[in-house]
Amino acid sequence: MVDIAFGPSEGKRPNLSDNREAYLDMVRRKRMYGGILMVVFIALMASGWSLSEDRNAGGFLEGLHQIFDFPAEVFAEAWTKLVLLPGVVIDHLPALIETLNIAAVATLLGALAAMSLSLLATRGLARWPRLIPLFRRTMDALRAIPEIVIALVLIYILGGGPMPAVIAIALHTGGALGKLFSEVAENADLKPVEGLASVGANWSQRMWLGVIPQVAPNWLSYALLRFEINVRASAILGFVGEGGIGHDLKLAMQWGQGRYDQVVGIFALLFLTIVIIDQVSDHFRHKLVKGH
């Protein structure tokens, strides 16, 4: 008789009469696979790094001791102009506020879009269950387009200013948050929704009163995390495109020597802002998710 558990074919199957041998056999096989994977991984990493070094303008070893040259040069110059530094920081505050505003507005708009998109794309809650795949694919596409692509195209159409960055980040945020929001909403308790349905509430009332209060803490926590990410994204977009502190940094860098006090000022502003936002959002997220 053929043992079903080991498949129909005779031959390769663990010899259960000798437990120890079977176990060691399995361990050996596992180790071999692990070893092969490890070798492949190391080969990939090594060839990848050497390939990218070949394509790079400067080599790794020549560059290594230069890493601190630029920061040293910048800080040395800024040190001599230390008294000017507070002034520089104040000069760039409006640009920093613009960067923060870009991130905040984009997070807000993106989160609002993500709220409706995610509810429409969640099984059990969707207004039109047949359209769930459509909304899911929409979110996938929104997530897939990097912000810089939309931002650069919009700069061409809308001209400079912060709006291209806002729209670009908001679209991406809508897709990214939509996915996370819908994962949270999937786990929501449906009883309040049924209760509301039994008293004749329409879809938006069921969502607003039955689902949103349940998921709000988690959603807020994700939105805060996204805001953190968007502040960084908005600084980078400023550097590549236009607007905000990133643009100021680019101008100061292009000027080169003589403006390094500005570079240091902007670096310091950016660093402090990101650290503060990180800490504050960390604190609130813990509070939101773990309860008061």
Next chain:
Amino acid sequence: MFATPFTPSLAATVTRSFTRKRRLAFAIPAAILAYLIYAAISFDVAGLVQRARFDNAAILLSDFWSHKTHVTRDNRSGDVVVAIEGENKGTYPEGMLPDWVTVAGGVTTVDLGQGHVVTYDDRGARYVVPGYGTIDIHPEGGKPVLTAPEPIPDWISVSENKVSVTTDAGRFSYSRSKVETFKYEAGWELWFFTLESPFYGKSWVQLAALATTGDRIDPARTNLGYMAHEFWTNKMWHHADVAWAIFETILMAFLGTMTAALVALPLSFLAARNFSPLGPLRFAARRIFDFVRGVDGLIWTIILSRAFGPGPMTGAIAIAITDSGTFGKTFSEALENIDEKQVEGIRSTGANALQRARFGVIPQITPVLLSQILYYLESNTRSATVIGAIVGGGIGLLLTQAIITQKDWEEVAYYMVLIVLMVMLMDSLSGWLRRKLIKGT
């Protein structure tokens, strides 16, 4: 008599709480609205509507899915040049013309379709617009003189030195030095083969026949190999360079993510409360992670490209440094949440610290580790596009260059499609790997 004289009744408490909630329900949307209005004012949204160049949007959209062919005559020498997008690389070679252009003697006829016909001859140029009439232009003293049915409609613009006509079928302009007609057609022309390639203009069936049974065009190699070579070295679309750029972007993301994970894993043991008994050391490790994360990827990228020069390695190192901070934080949090029982079990067999870590700890945090790494691999593919634009490598560089020229929008569209496909591919790849490795199905 008085049971609870000083505590408010239940009804009052509930009413107050409801009032508070109701007020909040209005206050939060109102605050959001107020903030958005403030932002709209500070971002000058009203001015934006005026500054927006919707003609640019129209050019961009039409370039995304169509191409134009220029038929140009030099008014001094009389030479006629037909070129796709007006580019040198897309110029029709001698003796080869699209079927809607005929050159006979000194007369060039351009059939724009729908009855629109443009003729260049030695007297000047004529454009027959159905339902309107003939627009006739002839030079007088070097300046173009227009004869057309009155009144002149607004789609014909006349200035002292130039007459231009824009219709649904195409665009036509006559200036002192040259006369030019643009015909718009759907599709990305020359995407497979350029004009000088022997395979240009052949249908799929013809190509398939050539590849399988046809005689060799170049006796030195097979037709299929020749086709692949012609496609790969296409001068208009640079398929080889684009493929390399995509590979470079993925390479940056892969190297950066994996190196970050390899660096962060040992350091995260130092930062975890249950593995690092030395307070100061733990504090130092955590502050290092915070510092690395706080100095934004943008700043790292700038500093590193000063040291290593532009290229993919710089991008990969920038990703590696930024993400080792993030990984260090999440890994050490995962380490603090492990189940101590398994470590104790391993300890009871007399294992040393390294063995306890390998067999008691790593198996527990592997799911967290893998899902984090795979998630970041996917998100770094996107970041590598942006970082590539700054450090000068990968598809990000090609994209920004194409956008800066402000005319090769069809290339921009092509790169955008490729980037989206690349990110979606990495997304599903990482999702598939995650399911495979973590759930083991």
